[in-house]
Amino acid sequence: MLYSLTPMTTTNDAAHAAAGAGLRDPNLVDQLSDGTKVKRRLLRQRACNEKDSKGKLCAGHLKRWYFFGDEIKRRFGEDAEIYRCERCKTLYLPNPDEEPRSGTLCW
Numbered sequence: 709m710l711y712s713l714t715p716m717t718t719t720n721d722a723a724h725a726a727a728g729a730g731l732r733d734p735n736l737v738d739q740l741s742d743g744t745k746v747k748r749r750l751l752r753q754r755a756c757n758e759k760d761s762k763g764k765l766c767a768g769h770l771k772r773w774y775f776f777g778d779e780i781k782r783r784f785g786e787d788a789e790i791y792r793c794e795r796c797k798t799l800y801l802p803n804p805d806e807e808p809r810s811g812t813l814c815w
């Protein structure tokens with residue numbers, strides 16, 4: 709696998725606590741120390757399925773994102789394939805059942 713899901717820091721716990729005991733999203737993979745959610749994309753998912761506090765669907769566009777910092781590099785690798793919602797900034801990992809569009813085999 710390209711990315712390991714091992715929690716690295718104790719601040720991770722704080723982030724989880726800050727997220728509260730809200731609904732668990734089955735696609736939620738991880739949460740960064742700044743509270744940014746990291747989710748797994750559904751197959752062929754193009755739009756964000758996050759819901760705001762009123763339960764409204766975000767539906768922001770998921771775009772390939774290359775400007776992630778060290779925390780993401782440590783967790784998911786230097787060349788991780790990361791997508792980011794352009795509205796709520798939730799991060800998405802590619803679906804393992806989906807062919808990488810770059811054509812580059814990563815694993």
Ligand SMILES: [Zn+2]
Binds near residue numbers: 757758767793795796
């Ligand atoms: Zn979103």
